[in-house]
Amino acid sequence: MREDEQKFEIKLPARITGLVFWGLVFVGLLFAVIFLQQAESDIIKKNTKNTRIIAYEVEGLVEIFPEAPVLEKTGARIRAKIIKYIDDFNFHAVRMYEDDRVLAIGEVFDSDDTYEYTLNYIPAGSNELKSIRIVFYCKDVKSVVADIRKKFLLSIGLGVFVFGLFLQRVLQKMLSAPFQKMVTTAEKFSQGDENVRFDDQRQDEFGYLGKFINNAIESILKHKDELILALERASASEIELNIEKERAEVTLYSITDTVVTVDIDKKVVYINPAGESLLHCTKEEITGKAFKDVFNLIDENSGDVLSDPLQLSFDSGETTHLPEHSSLIIRDDVMVSIEASIAPMKTETDDLMGAVIVVQDVSHTRRLTKQLSYQASHDLLTGLYNRRKFEEHLEEILINVKEEDRQHSLFYLDLDNFKIVNDTCGHVAGDELLKQLPVLFNEVLRSGDIVARLGGDEFGIILQNCELKQAATIADKIRQKIKNFRFPWKDRTFEIGVSIGVVAINAENSEKSQVLRSADIACYAAKDAGRNTVHIFELSDQAKSERFGQMHWTARILKAFEENRFQLYQQSIVGVADDNRDHMEILLRMIDKEGNIIGPDSFIPAAERYALMPKIDRWVIKEVFKHISNNESYDQVNTSSQVFAINLSGDSIKDPALFEYIIEQKDKYGVSLKNICFEITENIAIGNLTKATLFINKLKDHGCMFALDDFGSGLSSFAYLKNLPVDFLKIDGGFVKDISRDEIDRAMVESIQQVGKVMNLSTIAEHVEDESTLNVLREIGIDYVQGYYLGRPEVMN
Numbered sequence: 021m022r023e024d025e026q027k028f029e030i031k032l033p034a035r036i037t038g039l040v041f042w043g044l045v046f047v048g049l050l051f052a053v054i055f056l057q058q059a060e061s062d063i064i065k066k067n068t069k070n071t072r073i074i075a076y077e078v079e080g081l082v083e084i085f086p087e088a089p090v091l092e093k094t095g096a097r098i099r100a101k102i103i104k105y106i107d108d109f110n111f112h113a114v115r116m117y118e119d120d121r122v123l124a125i126g127e128v129f130d131s132d133d134t135y136e137y138t139l140n141y142i143p144a145g146s147n148e149l150k151s152i153r154i155v156f157y158c159k160d161v162k163s164v165v166a167d168i169r170k171k172f173l174l175s176i177g178l179g180v181f182v183f184g185l186f187l188q189r190v191l192q193k194m195l196s197a198p199f200q201k202m203v204t205t206a207e208k209f210s211q212g213d214e215n216v217r218f219d220d221q222r223q224d225e226f227g228y229l230g231k232f233i234n235n236a237i238e239s240i241l242k243h244k245d246e247l248i249l250a251l252e253r254a255s256a257s258e259i260e261l262n263i264e265k266e267r268a269e270v271t272l273y274s275i276t277d278t279v280v281t282v283d284i285d286k287k288v289v290y291i292n293p294a295g296e297s298l299l300h301c302t303k304e305e306i307t308g309k310a311f312k313d314v315f316n317l318i319d320e321n322s323g324d325v326l327s328d329p330l331q332l333s334f335d336s337g338e339t340t341h342l343p344e345h346s347s348l349i350i351r352d353d354v355m356v357s358i359e360a361s362i363a364p365m366k367t368e369t370d371d372l373m374g375a376v377i378v379v380q381d382v383s384h385t386r387r388l389t390k391q392l393s394y395q396a397s398h399d400l401l402t403g404l405y406n407r408r409k410f411e412e413h414l415e416e417i418l419i420n421v422k423e424e425d426r427q428h429s430l431f432y433l434d435l436d437n438f439k440i441v442n443d444t445c446g447h448v449a450g451d452e453l454l455k456q457l458p459v460l461f462n463e464v465l466r467s468g469d470i471v472a473r474l475g476g477d478e479f480g481i482i483l484q485n486c487e488l489k490q491a492a493t494i495a496d497k498i499r500q501k502i503k504n505f506r507f508p509w510k511d512r513t514f515e516i517g518v519s520i521g522v523v524a525i526n527a528e529n530s531e532k533s534q535v536l537r538s539a540d541i542a543c544y545a546a547k548d549a550g551r552n553t554v555h556i557f558e559l560s561d562q563a564k565s566e567r568f569g570q571m572h573w574t575a576r577i578l579k580a581f582e583e584n585r586f587q588l589y590q591q592s593i594v595g596v597a598d599d600n601r602d603h604m605e606i607l608l609r610m611i612d613k614e615g616n617i618i619g620p621d622s623f624i625p626a627a628e629r630y631a632l633m634p635k636i637d638r639w640v641i642k643e644v645f646k647h648i649s650n651n652e653s654y655d656q657v658n659t660s661s662q663v664f665a666i667n668l669s670g671d672s673i674k675d676p677a678l679f680e681y682i683i684e685q686k687d688k689y690g691v692s693l694k695n696i697c698f699e700i701t702e703n704i705a706i707g708n709l710t711k712a713t714l715f716i717n718k719l720k721d722h723g724c725m726f727a728l729d730d731f732g733s734g735l736s737s738f739a740y741l742k743n744l745p746v747d748f749l750k751i752d753g754g755f756v757k758d759i760s761r762d763e764i765d766r767a768m769v770e771s772i773q774q775v776g777k778v779m780n781l782s783t784i785a786e787h788v789e790d791e792s793t794l795n796v797l798r799e800i801g802i803d804y805v806q807g808y809y810l811g812r813p814e815v816m817n
Contacts, residue, residue, distance in 0.1 A: 070109035088143035278379035320347035410472030429491030432539035435477035436517035517552030573626035633669035649689035753787030
């Protein structure tokens, strides 16, 4: 054996023994310290516990005998109770103090440890709280612990010394030779000798260790080829991972939404090409920058900067979304409407490592939404507010009037001679005239005044904080401005006028229906005064208007009934897919005494106002049934393919006797209701939903069909549709006439068509006035079309 190996063999046991020896000494001392500290703590805890036990016993006696002073009245019992316990609990003396009284038990020494307890009680017959201080005396804890410490340290020192001598001898015999042999074997194996093995024949730990190491060597050698193969597989997996990474990058490159990843410090790590395009920056320009420096997020309505959305996601650990109406400011201060989600990225151990942000450019969608909202509150022809929005503003102002007692004014305007333009040059000219009126209004009105087109050639204006006298002056300026206006159309020039009714809005006139009714009456009074005038509402106007209406419109309509001066017209409803059904809408005209044709817009509002519509509707039903009956080719059993669409008013829907009248006329003229389709406007149906539904169901039991007219004009259309058992949806013409040029109108019609298809309802588009409109409707899949391009109304014969 070499000299260095011999030295190694000699020194190793001594070193181990030294380490073990001093380790045991240290452990023994540490154990002694812990033990003694615990012993001292245990003594104190035990004495504290015993103090409370004795005190509780005394407290029990006091509760039984609560006469004050207790030490005087019950002192003997307390002394006996304490003496019974103090010897068992290692106390040799007790002192009790109550006011100037003292109860002494046992002898007290200066070195004693003391434990105190204060006992509170309320004497019998008194509400005053009394106290007794109890002091317990026992032998000094430090003295007790010192005696234990001396004996314990002596025992540990002797035991460690003897064990160390014994251990050194054992290690010298058991460790040196086998350990040296193992070192030699390991050295040979490390030098490449794969045949060398450790001694595994020993019946001790070295033999077990040798056997374990030999098994490990055999396993390593046996699986060496498998390890090489595993390395080859790992290399192949790395290649596959790279391929998957490339696929993921290709995917991120191809999607149109912006995808951004940031690290835990909120710095941009990656952005896909869609994001580069959105921000007009390259990936190199953005990578490494703080997210907030790249993405300037604001509220598009207020312009306020949004709070840090990344931090919110980091704090919650969940996917978060930007609030509604969020926008991104990019280069050149361009604002882009966006929606975005932020999802935190975590490691396998659930530690946060960053986040993925997906940003979608919704500028187009949000713009469409704003346009739809605009169309819901504005008249599409003039750009002014519509009636619904006008009445909403009026309701808000009326609340203001009631709360703050302010003065406002309202105008009701009705154009004079507008019908001449329409009848002479057509609706296109009339529409163009109406488009030019807002400019005239703006030249007179203030920027905050509310102007709306209420329908046809009627307008409403609200002047806030404007008293009646000033309002009358403004109204006259408007009248004069319109009077001086000349409307050129092709080779003709037209002069129009306007009749204006003015009404005050104040605490005495603060109900919406009352205000509108008063303005309407004032406008009629202006027309009755010769047109092109301004009339301020007076209470006497109410009676005048009613008399005028009864004398004028009621008389004219009733006279037309007497003289049979109503005429039915029909307009074809054509199937887009060459439907062989002959479908037509029945229209009504009135003939005046001079033989002029009066359109329904002129007399229907008056008939509705003065409850003449049920009479008119019944006349139309009777005449249509008579017309069908007079048709020689009509066979009630084998009904023809003809469908006659008859309009019904709201008053007729509410008339409980109308159903019986229809059945009566059906039986009288031998008509099948399978040929009849009643048209009810959306607003009438929704406003009388229960009665309308009952009426429809009763007639459908007889084979009658129903169409919902002007569908889409109300914001609640789809919500109520499922409750109305109709067969046709007649799409509001306002969405149809510009459908080839307005993408919002097209989107609305497509939505209605889709709903109709799902509910198995046929759709009819009105106001089809050119080929381009027809082609778009055909592309959408509309079932039927109606309008001047397909045929004008003609006399029913």
